[in-house]
């Protein structure tokens with residue numbers, strides 16, 4: 001059997017002012033043996049699929065893999081180039097017995113809100129109806145009807161933060177094997193409640209709504225051998241398309257009605273829990289006050305609206321301003337992305353006093369620039385390796401400094417980054433368990449990532465283009481009415 005693999009992981013914050021352009025797509029492209037080597041070694045969905053393919057003795061044809069980064073929408077030019085490059089490689093590799101594609105499921109360009117569906121349709125036009133096209137999805141995917149129609153099977157991760165990509169890819173190979181040898185005949189169904197959920201509430205952990213839903217899905221799968229997979233995708237509200245929000249995708253062997261029934265049941269189960277998905281945050285002033293007075297510390301303050309996982313500039317200053325105002329000694333600002341301030345601090349040198357104006361510079365949505373005065377304590381290349389099994393790997397924050405402002409430590413990075421786990425701090429000589437307050441920029445990854453350190457977690461209502469207060473965002477594409485934007 002001759003099976004092709006590829007990936008397209010563009011993640012778009014439709015509200016952000018930056019764009020992901022052609023150059024970022026071109027720079028991120030992995031092809032040929034390099035794709036197979038890199039993915040074969042890692043814990044990605046492609047890695048899992050490759051293992052399954054190897055066990056079955058398939059000939060694997062590498063297509064291309066794009067990971068242009070996380071920012072605003074793609075330019076049309078960037079998306080079109082990536083799509084055509086992938087489609088052309090499929091044309092050249094044809095005839096193929098099957099295709100496995102890893103998608104994030106949240107890509108949008110200036111004029112195409114559903115780049116994932118657009119890509120799958122273009123691939124389907126080339127391969128025809130009969131070649132199985134199996135697609136793995138990130139747990140944040142906004143699954144569109146177009147995607148569901150074009151793919152033979154969509155299969156999502158079941159964890160959040162996500163650590164089961166490899167298993168999902170491996171399962172995809174097993175299903176592909178069944179289809180190719182004729183023992184499986186896939187029937188799928190897609191359903192979606194009139195709901196859009198804040199990222200904050202998609203945590204899959206005991207007591208959280210997604211955990212209940214995932215358990216229900218697991219129980220249904222275990223109870224009937226004809227159900228191959230049930231995926232509940234949480235959605236990514238900052239990527240604005242018609243179908244933004246949670247969705248359910250069910251794949252069965254031969255049973256179209258069963259797939260539809262289960263999808264409908266889980267859609268209603270999501271809807272019934274809709275109020276559990278309402279956001280839950282406190283003001284910066286209140287959060288800092290509570291963090292300063294509680295005995296249960298370290299306190300982890302989440303700057304969700306400027307999460308390093310949601311395509312915002314990473315230079316939001318609202319919590320820093322409040323920490324300075326309340327003189328919150330023992331606090332660490334996980335990061336402000338501000339390359340100019342970093343260079344100024346490096347220019348001054350270790351031990352030197354600096355007056356800097358940091359953050360709030362990329363757009364007008366993430367707070368005002370804040371003046372700080374402090375001593376440059378650390379200068380670092382910004383590279384560190386995460387300690388967690390999710391969002392694992394090596395991070396490149398660019399040149400990074402720590403400025404000690406009279407007991408409030410400010411980490412300045414050159415690039416936006418997810419701030420979610422202890423090695424981010426330890427790599428810079430800050431032992432997080434010895435601090436009172438640690439400010440993370442993440443949506444929920446910090447809850448799992450900082451679990452070994454934090455004793456109190458408070459999510460702060462900061463301004464920003466990933467605000468969890470959805471009514472503040474200028475949605476244009478999403479279907480209406482939808483809860484909680486509409487009171488239904």
Ligand SMILES: [Zn+2]
Nearest residue numbers: 138139140162
């Ligand atoms: Zn995700």
